[in-house]
Amino acid sequence: MDSATLTVTDGLAVLTLNRPQAANALDLSLKTALLDGVRSIAADDTVRAVLIRAEGRNFCVGQDLGEHAAALGRSPERSMDTVAEHYNPLISGIAALEVPVVAAVQGACVGAGLGLALAADVVVASEGATFATAFTAIGLASDSGLTRTLVDAIGAVRTRAFILLGTKIPAAQALDWGLIAQVAPDDEHAATAEKIARRLAGGPTAAFAAAKSLIAESLPSLDDALERERASAGPLAATADHRGAVEAFLAKRRPEFTGR
Numbered sequence: 001m002d003s004a005t006l007t008v009t010d011g012l013a014v015l016t017l018n019r020p021q022a023a024n025a026l027d028l029s030l031k032t033a034l035l036d037g038v039r040s041i042a043a044d045d046t047v048r049a050v051l052i053r054a055e056g057r058n059f060c061v062g063q064d065l066g067e068h069a070a071a072l073g074r075s076p077e078r079s080m081d082t083v084a085e086h087y088n089p090l091i092s093g094i095a096a097l098e099v100p101v102v103a104a105v106q107g108a109c110v111g112a113g114l115g116l117a118l119a120a121d122v123v124v125a126s127e128g129a130t131f132a133t134a135f136t137a138i139g140l141a142s143d144s145g146l147t148r149t150l151v152d153a154i155g156a157v158r159t160r161a162f163i164l165l166g167t168k169i170p171a172a173q174a175l176d177w178g179l180i181a182q183v184a185p186d187d188e189h190a191a192t193a194e195k196i197a198r199r200l201a202g203g204p205t206a207a208f209a210a211a212k213s214l215i216a217e218s219l220p221s222l223d224d225a226l227e228r229e230r231a232s233a234g235p236l237a238a239t240a241d242h243r244g245a246v247e248a249f250l251a252k253r254r255p256e257f258t259g260r
């Protein structure tokens with residue numbers, strides 16, 4: 001089964017995360033498939049809008065911690081190579097697409113899953129969706145551009161508390177905070193997101209591209225934030241807190257942090 005699928009019809013590219021059995025946790029196969037999909041979309045001049053969606057109950061729970069634990073065991077610093085090889089080009093690639101990108105989010109949207117959603121232009125969430133960063137709970141700081149996209153969406157004060165406290169917020173609060181654009185009933189959100197994406201696919205594509213470019217140029221660089229996050233990941237991967245927290249998650253017990 002493909003970890004991600006891509007279809008293009010009538011100018012709409014639909015990129016689907018397809019690891020529902022693992023809550024769409026980002027393992028090497030899914031990261032690679034998503035990156036290939038985004039690169040294919042960027043090269044396809046018939047695409048006029050993109051819908052990013054996910055199969056199953058959860059949009060995406062971030063890095064697959066089982067895969068990560070194995071990589072940590074081999075080499076903590078090297079385990080973070082995937083940030084430069086997959087995460088950063090994926091988020092940067094989505095944000096750089098010159099067509100409108102809609103993300104349809106249901107269930108858990110967490111960690112790099114949140115980064116993936118916020119790389120889109122319009123996030124449509126189901127009422128039952130929840131949003132969290134999850135990084136500090138496993139001894140990390142941030143990645144997938146959230147130190148830029150979260151600050152742009154909800155401001156530095158809320159972002160600091162959201163990341164430091166590791167809170168999980170419901171879709172209604174995400175909407176109130178300005179994190180997402182729309183909330184729809186659980187049984188309507190997928191159709192609502194697709195309807196918006198199809199409407200954008202039939203719209204003034206050049207105007208959409210110019211609007212996205214003007215807004216991006218008015219903000220500090222996402223790529224600079226991605227590079228700063230990458231540089232912070234290696235040293236954090238080597239901490240006892242990070243390794244202990246990943247082991248605790250997989251053993252389904254509470255982590256004990258020592259600050260080192």
Ligand SMILES: CCCCCCCCCCCCC/C=C/C(=O)SCCNC(=O)CCNC(=O)[C@H](O)C(C)(C)COP(=O)(O)OP(=O)(O)OC[C@H]1O[C@@H](n2cnc3c(N)ncnc32)[C@H](O)[C@@H]1OP(=O)(O)O
Nearest residue numbers: 023025061062063064065066068071079108111112134143
């Ligand atoms: C070949 C080389 C490979 C190298 C690979 C190296 C990897 C390097 C990593 C790089 C790190 C930098 C980039 C980081 C990106 C991130 O995303 S970091 C954040 C990662 N995500 C998390 O920490 C989230 C952890 N999960 C949770 O907090 C909760 O599960 C939840 C998402 C809030 C949902 O909670 P709840 O609804 O209570 O459900 P649960 O029972 O907790 O989970 C349901 C099942 O899903 C499994 N699961 C959830 N999240 C993950 C995950 N991230 N990885 C793996 N599995 C996950 C969970 O274990 C449950 O499974 P079962 O017990 O089998 O049902």
